[in-house]
Amino acid sequence: MNDYPRWKHILVALVAVLGVLFAVPSLYQKQPAVQVLANKSAVVDEALKERALQALQTRKISFDGVEIKDEHLLALFPNTDSQLAAASALRTDLGDNFTVALNLASTVPQWMRMIGANSMPLGLDLQGGVHFLMQVDQKSVLDVQEQRYVDDIRSLLRDRNIRNAKVNRAAQGIIVQASSSGDRDAIAAAIGKDLQDLVTTEGPSIGDQPSLIAKVKPERIKQIADNTIKQNVATLRNRINSLGVAEPLIVQQGDSRIVVELPGLQDTAEAKKLLGATATLEYRAVDENTNVAEAVRTGSVPPDSRIYYWKDGRPAVLKKKVIVTGDELVDASSAADQQTGTPSVSVALNSAGARKMLDFTSQNVGKGMAVVLVERTPEVRLVDGKEVRSAKITEEIINLATIRGVFSNKFQTTGLDSMKGASDLALMLRSGSLAAPVDIVQERVIGSTLGADNIRKGVTAVIVGLALVVVFVAIYYKVFGLIANVALLMNLILLVAILSIFQATLTLPGIAGIVLTLGMAIDANVLICERIREETRNGVTPFAAIRGGYEKAWATILDANVTHLIAAFGLMTFGSGPIRGFAITLAIGIITSMFTSVTGTHSLVALVFGRSAKLKSLPV
Amino acid sequence: MELFNPNSNIDFMRWRKVSLGVSALLMIVSVAIIFVRGLDYGLDFTGGANVEVTYENAIDVADVRAALTEGGFDKAVVQTYGGTNDFAIRIVADEQATSTTEEASVVANDKIAVKVLEALHAKRPDAKVVNSEFVGAQVGDELRSDGLVAVIFVIAGISIYLWIRFEWRFAVSAVASEIHDTLITVAAFALTGREFDLPALAAVLSVVGYSINDKIVVFDRVREIFRSSRKGDSADILNRSVNSTLSRTIMTGVTTALAVGTLYFLGGPALENFGLIMLIGIFIGIASSIFFANPVLLLLGVSKQDLMPVTRNDPELERRP
Numbered sequence: 055m056n057d058y059p060r061w062k063h064i065l066v067a068l069v070a071v072l073g074v075l076f077a078v079p080s081l082y083q084k085q086p087a088v089q090v091l092a093n094k095s096a097v098v099d100e101a102l103k104e105r106a107l108q109a110l111q112t113r114k115i116s117f118d119g120v121e122i123k124d125e126h127l128l129a130l131f132p133n134t135d136s137q138l139a140a141a142s143a144l145r146t147d148l149g150d151n152f153t154v155a156l157n158l159a160s161t162v163p164q165w166m167r168m169i170g171a172n173s174m175p176l177g178l179d180l181q182g183g184v185h186f187l188m189q190v191d192q193k194s195v196l197d198v199q200e201q202r203y204v205d206d207i208r209s210l211l212r213d214r215n216i217r218n219a220k221v222n223r224a225a226q227g228i229i230v231q232a233s234s235s236g237d238r239d240a241i242a243a244a245i246g247k248d249l250q251d252l253v254t255t256e257g258p259s260i261g262d263q264p265s266l267i268a269k270v271k272p273e274r275i276k277q278i279a280d281n282t283i284k285q286n287v288a289t290l291r292n293r294i295n296s297l298g299v300a301e302p303l304i305v306q307q308g309d310s311r312i313v314v315e316l317p318g319l320q321d322t323a324e325a326k327k328l329l330g331a332t333a334t335l336e337y338r339a340v341d342e343n344t345n346v347a348e349a350v351r352t353g354s355v356p357p358d359s360r361i362y363y364w365k366d367g368r369p370a371v372l373k374k375k376v377i378v379t380g381d382e383l384v385d386a387s388s389a390a391d392q393q394t395g396t397p398s399v400s401v402a403l404n405s406a407g408a409r410k411m412l413d414f415t416s417q418n419v420g421k422g423m424a425v426v427l428v429e430r431t432p433e434v435r436l437v438d439g440k441e442v443r444s445a446k447i448t449e450e451i452i453n454l455a456t457i458r459g460v461f462s463n464k465f466q467t468t469g470l471d472s473m474k475g476a477s478d479l480a481l482m483l484r485s486g487s488l489a490a491p492v493d494i495v496q497e498r499v500i501g502s503t504l505g506a507d508n509i510r511k512g513v514t515a516v517i518v519g520l521a522l523v524v525v526f527v528a529i530y531y532k533v534f535g536l537i538a539n540v541a542l543l544m545n546l547i548l549l550v551a552i553l554s555i556f557q558a559t560l561t562l563p564g565i566a567g568i569v570l571t572l573g574m575a576i577d578a579n580v581l582i583c584e585r586i587r588e589e590t591r592n593g594v595t596p597f598a599a600i601r602g603g604y605e606k607a608w609a610t611i612l613d614a615n616v617t618h619l620i621a622a623f624g625l626m627t628f629g630s631g632p633i634r635g636f637a638i639t640l641a642i643g644i645i646t647s648m649f650t651s652v653t654g655t656h657s658l659v660a661l662v663f664g665r666s667a668k669l670k671s672l673p674v
Numbered sequence: 675m676e677l678f679n680p681n682s683n684i685d686f687m688r689w690r691k692v693s694l695g696v697s698a699l700l701m702i703v704s705v706a707i708i709f710v711r712g713l714d715y716g717l718d719f720t721g722g723a724n725v726e727v728t729y730e731n732a733i734d735v736a737d738v739r740a741a742l743t744e745g746g747f748d749k750a751v752v753q754t755y756g757g758t759n760d761f762a763i764r765i766v767a768d769e770q771a772t773s774t775t776e777e778a779s780v781v782a783n784d785k786i787a788v789k790v791l792e793a794l795h796a797k798r799p800d801a802k803v804v805n806s807e808f809v810g811a812q813v814g815d816e817l818r819s820d821g822l823v824a825v826i827f828v829i830a831g832i833s834i835y836l837w838i839r840f841e842w843r844f845a846v847s848a849v850a851s852e853i854h855d856t857l858i859t860v861a862a863f864a865l866t867g868r869e870f871d872l873p874a875l876a877a878v879l880s881v882v883g884y885s886i887n888d889k890i891v892v893f894d895r896v897r898e899i900f901r902s903s904r905k906g907d908s909a910d911i912l913n914r915s916v917n918s919t920l921s922r923t924i925m926t927g928v929t930t931a932l933a934v935g936t937l938y939f940l941g942g943p944a945l946e947n948f949g950l951i952m953l954i955g956i957f958i959g960i961a962s963s964i965f966f967a968n969p970v971l972l973l974l975g976v977s978k979q980d981l982m983p984v985t986r987n988d989p990e991l992e993r994r995p
Contacts, residue, residue: 179944187813495810504805511942519936523929530677530925563873566937566948570880573933577887577926584922591680610894613839614887617832621883624828625876636876640883 058660066657069649070544076551079166079173084158085118086137088144090127096151098127109147115140130159134502156318157301174554175301176317177561177635180509182502183317184325188290190310191491195282200270202384204228205405206249207241207268209463214244227269228252231260238264279309282490287312289485290329293429312492318502326494333429333485335380338362338372339414340422340454346371362426364451372424372451377414382407386483388476391468397476398468401483408463415460424454427482452482512565519569520546527576531583533673537658538579541650545575548646553639563636571643577614578651581607586674596669604656611652619644678921686916687909690969697966701854704861713864716871717807721814722766723786724807730800732758737797745793760804763790821875825856828879832886840893841980847970848889851962855885859955866950873948881955884930888923888963895919896971897981906978912968920964927960 090106092098103120106127110117117140118130129144131137137156144154158181162173178185200223207221207230218233219241232238242254245266251274257265270278283306290312294302303315316325341359349355350369362372384402391398403411429448455467470476524542527535549568553560586603594602622644625637663669686693717724735754738761742750751764765786786808794801829852833845859881863874895915900906931953938949 187810189810189812493810494808495813497806497808499805499807501805508942508944511940512945515936515941515945518940519933522932522936526929526932562944563876563948566873566876566941566945569933569937569941570930570952573930574884574887574926576929580922580925580929581891584919584925587676587680588918606898610891613894614890617835617886617890618883620831620835621828621879621886624824624831625879627824627827633872633876636873640880 058656058664062653063657063661066654069548070654073544073548073551075166075169076171076554077547079162079171080550080554082161082163082173084173084176085161086131086134087157087159088129088131088137088141089155089157090129090144090148091153091155092125092151098122098125102127102148102152105148106144109143110140113139113143115143128157128159158318170555172554172557174550174560175557176505176509177559177564178315178317178498178500178505179562180505180512180560181317182500182505183315184319185316185496185498185500186314186325186329186494187307187496188286188312188314188329189493189495190283190286190312191493192279192282192310195278195490196270196275198384199278200228202402202404203249203252203268203270207245209405210244210248211241214240216240216244227267229257230266230268231263232266233263235264238266242266281484283310283312285481285484286490286492288481289333290314293329294325311495329492329494333380333427335383335483336426336428337377337379337411338424338426339375339377339418340424341371341373342421344371362424362449362451368451370424370451370454372426377423378403378407378410380483382410383483386480388473388480390473391466394468396468397470397473398466399470399476399480399483400464400466403463405463411465412460412462415457415462419457419459421457422454423457425452425483426450427452427485453479508562512562516546516565516569516572520572523572523576527579531579531674533662534579534583534586534655534659537655537662538576538583538651540658541579541654542572542575544654545643545647545650546572548650549639549643552642552646558638559635561635563633564639567636567639567643571640571647574618575643575647575651578607578611578647579655581610581614582652582655583674586672590672590674596663596672599672600659600663604652608652611648615644615648676921678924680921682917682920683913684917685913686964687913687969687972689965690972693965694969694973697854697962701857704857707861707864708857711864713860713870714867715814715818716869716874717764717809717814718872719814719818719870720766721809721812722764723809724805725763725765725786725790725803726805727761727763727790727794727801728804729759729761729798729802733798734758735761738763738794741794741797742790745789745796747790747793750790765790817872824879825882828882829853832882836890836893840897841976843971843974843976843980844893844896846974847967848886848893850970851889851967852882852885854962854966855881855955855958858958859951862954862958863947863951868947868950871947873945874951877948877951877955880952881959884952884956885959885962888926888959889967891922892916892919892963892967893971896968896976900976900978900981903978908972908975908977912972912976916964916968923960923963927956931956 090098090102099122103122106120106129110120110129115136116132117136118132120127120129122128129140131140141154141156144152148154160167160173162171166172204221204223207228211217211219211221216232216237219237220229220231222229222231230238230241232241238256245252245254245268249268251271252268253271254266254268257267259265287304287306291302291304294304294314294316301317303313303317305313307313314325314329319325341356344355344359346361346369349361349371355361355371358374359371360374361369363369382404384404386399386401388397388399390396427450429450430446453467455469467479470479520542524539527538527542529535531538546568549571553564558564582603585607586599589599589602589606590596619641622637622641625633626641663672735752739750739752742748742752742763747763747765749766753762753764754760786806791801791803829849832852833849836845836848856878860878863870868874892915895918896912899911899915903911934949934952934956936949937945938953941949
């Protein structure tokens with residue numbers, strides 16, 4: 055037995071130590087906390103801390119501590135009740151200049167966090183919160199795009215002097231009716247040259263008019279759909295940040311869905327209001343005749359102008375008359391400027407917008423033009439049993455540039471700070487123009503007490519399940535059973551460690567996956583022990599029996615686990631959240647169990663029986 | 675401790691006609707149950723709304739139902755959980771609720787919880803909404819088809835692996851056993867009248883994984899004995915493989931059942947179904963490993979020649995761990 059290679063002993067020991075190190079942080083429970091962040095000009099300082107302390111003390115809310123940490127204020131609480139009470143108290147007392155967010159503070163020691171050992175994040179079903187699944191209406195965006203191509207084809211025909219042609223949208227695409235087949239071929243050639251996102255095919259003649267069907271290329275459709283969802287994710291992220299939820303999860307799921315998870319939140323009304331907000335854009339002329347500083351100080355501006363602000367609070371005086379709105383903008387994309395190489399954003403307008411822009415720019419070269427993003431958040435309140443609808447409107451300047459020349463349907467904004475800045479601007483422009491309607495198709499609210507209850511039950515199930523298996527195996531396989539039990543425990547530790555390292559969210563189905571893994575992981579040891587028993591019955595020496603047992607069982611264990619992994623991957627392939635969590639746990643568990651129950655136990659067996667030279671029988 | 679006679683030599687193959695007959699009958703009955711009685715699909719699959727309410731003082735279920743009917747929710751399903759104060763109210767998806775505009779659907783969702791509460795308040799003012807859940811009908815439909823795709827993917831993947839590692843007869847037998855186990859497990863679950871939810875689907879797929887594990891162990895032994903024995907009477911060899919793996923089949927079944935049993939008894943409502951289906955599945959899986967998979971192999975005419983190494987195993991895989 056002493057022939058068991060030393061490096062395997064070392065490997066097993068090393069994995070065990072690392073496993074324990076990375077699994078231990080999950081034992082540290084997170085503490086309910088409230089985080090206070092400063093908006094705009096406000097600062098987090100000692101004075102704020104005093105105000106917060108006062109707010110808590112006057113209301114007799116018990117707390118464990120209030121501290122200033124990385125530009126924000128963090129207050130810790132013994133339970134979620136006082137946390138919620140404190141959050142609402144701080145919101146009222148500190149006012150609009152601060153964002154108050156519910157949070158869970160990590161209690162993992164600093165040195166552990168330094169080496170990247172953190173506790174497993176808990177899923178909504180374990181900590182409570184709100185879950186939304188949102189469906190982005192891609193079709194309406196494609197409709198806007200198709201309408202834009204209709205406009206483009208019309209202006210193309212004007213440019214090429216092709217008369218008497220009709221351009222219309224139909225179910226099968228854009229239909230162009232030409233007056234002659236010569237015209238039709240000319241139109242097809244023109245579209246092929248100038249509008250490369252379209253493919254044209256010959257359509258049936260309508261009366262004596264030959265027709266042409268133009269369709270948007272599939273790759274362009276895919277690109278549009280892709281952009282739509284990305285921009286919706288970005289917009290939602292911006293809005294949710296203002297809601298003050300710690301660690302929100304906003305991810306794309308599939309081609310047209312977005313998952314939004316807001317841990318800790320219990321009231322869906324406010325979240326839904328934000329998610330349901332719509333944004334639009336307004337291009338406005340800069341009022342060049344008014345001194346901005348003067349206007350802000352005195353508050354007096356010409357009647358046709360108004361003061362607008364940037365996100366960071368910088369003011370600008372803009373004309374009230376809108377040049378072009380977001381409805382007329384059909385695309386915005388960032389790129390490096392072809393002449394200077396600086397980051398820029400290209401904007402495309404539809405024909406109506408192009409005409410207004412042409413009129414405006416032809417008279418205002420050298421003057422300023424600003425883009426204002428307007429967000430409208432619908433509010434539905436019940437007053438005396440009746441629904442009252444209102445909207446909260448926020449306006450903010452997102453860009454201000456000087457007009458360098460006369461332009462109409464296509465123009466560029468150049469001289470932006472960075473590519474990041476350019477792509478952010480393009481994203482905001484799109485979110486104010488191409489915003490697709492978003493439907494909430496799934497909604498789930500998990501109460502925080504329910505979450506705590508789920509954790510308690512889940513952990514109990516894991517412990518009791520483990521204990522039952524351990525006792526049973528120890529009785530049945532004696533010393534080998536005990537060794538298998540050590541490996542089983544190790545498997546649990548490794549599983550938790552790996553889930554923590556990847557920061558995989560632990561959900562209730564994930565706990566089911568852990569329990570199932572524990573039940574099945576022992577299978578490899580059952581196989582090995584049964585084989586060793588068989589070998590012993592065949593009359594070989596104990597050492598030969600051990601070696602034979604491990605050797606013969608290995609092929610079976612491998613086949614069994616590979617097929618089981620295939621089943622786990624099958625579960626993973628269909629992307630639904632809870633099942634995926636289960637499948638990931640299961641798959642990791644299968645892999646770790648192969649290591650612990652084969653390599654791990656073999657190492658222990660070699661250590662236990664390796665030294666007794668005259669082993670007569672095996673306690674198996 | 676040994677519970678099983680190591681030299682057991684029960685002639686399972688002799689009873690193969692009976693055992694296959696019973697299996698076939700069970701499968702037919704299962705299909706009938708699944709199609710006639712049907713599964714009581716959960717909210718995840720049907721779409722709709724689920725509102726959990728709690729009353730400060732005890733109330734009778736009938737009163738809650740009456741209050742809902744008066745409020746216009748005549749199709750609502752009311753269930754109690756944890757005493758006489760807590761109720762779960764299920765409302766099946768209204769097509770209008772998943773309408774095209776964002777605002778309309780937000781309002782529709784809000785309305786369900788609000789309206790339910792209004793209806794309840796009309797009778798008793800001490801009702802409170804604890805939890806609410808809403809699933810669009812389309813999401814549910816997709817989930818069902820995705821679940822089917824996943825089952826097919828798993829069965830296809832496993833049979834390809836078995837075909838490569840063993841032989842086509844083993845793949846066919848394994849797939850037949852999978853279908854056998856899945857059908858009977860789902861049918862048995864349908865008889866309990868419980869709701870088939872997302873964890874239940876995960877459990878069904880886990881049953882597939884568990885059951886295939888079991889078959890592999892027996893098949894591995896079949897292959898080994900076929901290769902090592904000089905005379906190759908198939909029925910005898912299949913019998914010996916089942917007998918020599920019998921204690922392992924049952925032992926692993928017991929340990930897994932112990933683990934998932936705790937989920938059923940202690941895991942709470944969210945994991946109960948998972949535990950129950952796994953328990954049923956483990957039992958069926960053990961039975962089919964003993965009485966179904968090998969008889970099917972014999973029926974397909976597995977022989978020594980089929981397993982003699984043209985496709986020998988990769989030596990790398992046979993290596994000691």
